[in-house]
Amino acid sequence: MKQVKSYNYLAKNIALLTLSNFATKILSFFLIPLYTSILSTEDYGVFDLFNTTILLLVPIITFNISEAVLRFSIDDSFNRDAIATVSFKFFLSSTIVVLFLLLINRYLGFSEKVNEHALFFLIIYITQALNGIVTCYARGTDHILDLSISSVVSSAIMIFSNIFFLVVLNLGLSGYFLANIIGPFIQTIYLAIKLNYISKINLKRKYNIEKEKMLQYSVPLIANVVGFWINSASDKYVIIWTIGFSASGIYSVASKIPSILNVFQTIFAQAWTLSVVKDYDPEDKDGFFKYTYNIYNCAMVIICSIIIIFDKFLAAFMYSKGFYEAWRYVPFLTIAIVFSSMSGYIGGFFSAAKDSKIFAQSTMIGAILNLILNIIFTPVIGAIGAAIATTISFAVVWIIRLFTSRKYVELRINFSRDVFSYLILMVQGVILNSVNKDILLYIIESILFVVIILLYQEEIKKIIHSCVGRITLLKV
Numbered sequence: 001m002k003q004v005k006s007y008n009y010l011a012k013n014i015a016l017l018t019l020s021n022f023a024t025k026i027l028s029f030f031l032i033p034l035y036t037s038i039l040s041t042e043d044y045g046v047f048d049l050f051n052t053t054i055l056l057l058v059p060i061i062t063f064n065i066s067e068a069v070l071r072f073s074i075d076d077s078f079n080r081d082a083i084a085t086v087s088f089k090f091f092l093s094s095t096i097v098v099l100f101l102l103l104i105n106r107y108l109g110f111s112e113k114v115n116e117h118a119l120f121f122l123i124i125y126i127t128q129a130l131n132g133i134v135t136c137y138a139r140g141t142d143h144i145l146d147l148s149i150s151s152v153v154s155s156a157i158m159i160f161s162n163i164f165f166l167v168v169l170n171l172g173l174s175g176y177f178l179a180n181i182i183g184p185f186i187q188t189i190y191l192a193i194k195l196n197y198i199s200k201i202n203l204k205r206k207y208n209i210e211k212e213k214m215l216q217y218s219v220p221l222i223a224n225v226v227g228f229w230i231n232s233a234s235d236k237y238v239i240i241w242t243i244g245f246s247a248s249g250i251y252s253v254a255s256k257i258p259s260i261l262n263v264f265q266t267i268f269a270q271a272w273t274l275s276v277v278k279d280y281d282p283e284d285k286d287g288f289f290k291y292t293y294n295i296y297n298c299a300m301v302i303i304c305s306i307i308i309i310f311d312k313f314l315a316a317f318m319y320s321k322g323f324y325e326a327w328r329y330v331p332f333l334t335i336a337i338v339f340s341s342m343s344g345y346i347g348g349f350f351s352a353a354k355d356s357k358i359f360a361q362s363t364m365i366g367a368i369l370n371l372i373l374n375i376i377f378t379p380v381i382g383a384i385g386a387a388i389a390t391t392i393s394f395a396v397v398w399i400i401r402l403f404t405s406r407k408y409v410e411l412r413i414n415f416s417r418d419v420f421s422y423l424i425l426m427v428q429g430v431i432l433n434s435v436n437k438d439i440l441l442y443i444i445e446s447i448l449f450v451v452i453i454l455l456y457q458e459e460i461k462k463i464i465h466s467c468v469g470r471i472t473l474l475k476v
Contacts, residue, residue, distance in 0.1 A: 032256050035176070036323045038166050043173040045249030046113050047180075049240070050121055052233040058129045059225040061094040066132040067221050068214035073140020080141070082210035084200035087133045098125045120177040127181050131188045138191050146194050150187040158183025220357045227363030231340075231370045231393050235386035238374040243383065251383045254326035257314050258334040261303050261341075290412050291462075293345060297413075298459035300338045301421050305452050307334050308428045309445045331429030332387035338425070339394035346401040349408045358404055366397035384433070395422070421455050424448050 035044065059066075065087045072078045102118045105111055114121055138147040161182050165175025192198050240248045307314075308331045315327035343362070350358045370393035377385025405411055428448050435441040453460065 032253070032318045034162065034166065036253060036319050039173065039176060041246040041249035041322050043176070043249070044252060045240070045245035045247075046117075047173060047176055048236065048248065048252035049113070049245075050117070050124060050177075051180075052229075052236055054121070054125050054128055055233065056226065056229045057098065057125065058094075058132060059222055061097045062090045062129055062133075063215060064218040064222045064225055065090040065214065066136045066218075067225075068218035069133055070136035070140045071217055072210075072214060073137055079207070079210055081200045081202060081205075082207040083137065083214070084197050085202050085205055086207055086211045086214055087137070088201045089203065091129050091133060094129060095122075095126055098122060117173075117177065120174070120181075123181055124177070127185050127188065131184045134188050134191045134195075134197055137197055138195055141195065143191075143195055146191060150190045150194075153190065154183040154187035157186050220360050223360035224363045227360065227365075227367035230367035231363070231390060231397070234367070234371050235374050235378070235383075235390055238371075238378050239383055239386055242379050247383055250323055250326050251329060251386065253319060253323045254329040254383075254387070255333055256318065257307060257311060257327075257330045258337050260307060261300065261334055261337045289349075289409060293342075293411060293413055294459050295463060296345060297342055297418060298456040298463070300341050301418075301425065301452060302456065302460075304334050304338050304425055305428060305449050307331075308425065308432060309442070309449060311432060328384055328433055329387040331425075331432055332384070332391045335422070335425050335429065336387075336391040336394045338422070339391070339398045343394065343398040343401045346398075346405045346411070349405050349411075350401075358401070362397050362400040362404065365400060366393040369393045369396055391426075417455055421452055424452055 039047075069083055069087050072083055073080070099122060102114070102122060105114055106118065109115065135147060138144075138150075158179055161179035162176070165171045165179050169175060171178070236248050236251060239251055311327050311330045315324055315330070319326060347359055370389050373389035373392060374386050377389050379385075402411075402415075428445055431441065431444050431448075435444065
């Protein structure tokens with residue numbers, strides 16, 4: 001009975017988060033041809049640099065408080081007023097820090113691009129920092145439906161704004177900044193009102209005990225976030241340093257095709273964190289963890305393989321001529337998402353055990369390796385070296401977490417089978433970049449895809465059986 005409830009809870013959250021992420025990610029995916037036709041490679045590189053830098057700043061200067069908001073909101077016994085108050089105070093203080101840093105940059109001139117768009121930088125920071133806190137509060141308090149609705153509304157507004165600012169008003173980079181601010185801002189306001197987040201804030205109360213507990217959990221995770229950021233984003237800085245903004249813009253666009261897989265990863269990861277905390281069983285007596293890991297891994301590998309096969313077709317459809325060469329980086333960035341997804345799954349066990357230090361240790365090892373490989377590969381073989389470095393570093397994080405997880409759970413998986421499938425994905429990526437004759441290329445890619453299907457035939461049967469069963473129940 002418990003096993004059925006676990007699957008139902010996970011399935012319900014996946015369904016609701018699919019609605020949320022489909023609206024935000026998939027619909028935005030179809031606007032990429034618009035971006036690449038209107039924005040220059042340099043403009044796109046500047047926007048991505050801002051976005052990437054803010055992704056690093058938010059967890060550092062807010063002490064990664066959003067992670068504590070998520071984890072302690074799940075705990076019904078923890079004071080919700082304290083969560084809202086403490087997190088909002090950290091948001092306010094961090095905004096003052098960013099404003100101070102922008103003033104320093106204005107007078108000392110570290111970055112002309114940041115100085116040129118300083119107001120946008122500040123507003124994007126405010127929007128992302130507050131949005132992260134409020135959406136984590138929504139997830140932790142199990143308001144997944146409200147989160148999904150807000151994401152759909154936010155996505156619709158952002159898409160309309162992009163078309164209006166870029167096509168109608170022809171505002172270029174400034175319009176792109178505005179469109180990507182308005183959508184998340186509306187979502188934040190909607191959720192804050194809907195969840196009574198604002199009414200729970202009492203700036204006069206200190207909540208020192210709750211604050212200390214939240215920081216004990218969130219601070220060790222800063223290293224994890226920084227490490228993950230290095231794994232995911234440091235390559236762009238190395239590319240800018242060695243090749244330039246234009247190459248960075250092309251590389252950033254390359255990540256848009258792998259974002260198809262990232263949608264599935266995001267949906268499952270958000271639902272999984274809630275499930276593993278509620279149903280944590282170190283011995284995995286009912287096989288819930290083993291089953292979900294194998295099915296999840298199977299789905300990620302197969303989707304990754306399909307993306308690699310259709311990479312050139314998608315690139316021809318989505319990218320303008322100036323961005324087309326980005327297809328070369330797609331296979332390795334997509335494989336990196338597979339490793340990131342599986343290491344994230346395992347990380348759920350560390351969250352359940354409230355051991356945030358292991359996150360940091362594994363991610364930082366991968367980050368240091370990624371930075372070293374980026375510096376070695378990128379000057380020699382260009383941006384594709386950065387993509388390969390990212391893949392290797394995420395693979396190392398997955399291996400470390402897999403073997404470390406034995407301390408917390410008996411996770412029984414087919415390790416040799418999974419590693420072999422990952423090697424096939426790498427071969428697919430190499431073949432795509434090295435075989436010029438299309439007929440030969442797609443014959444080899446199809447054969448490799450069939451091999452992957454055969455490797456995961458048991459999991460595929462289970463997925464089909466589960467889907468048929470649910471459809472039958474719906475008809476009844």
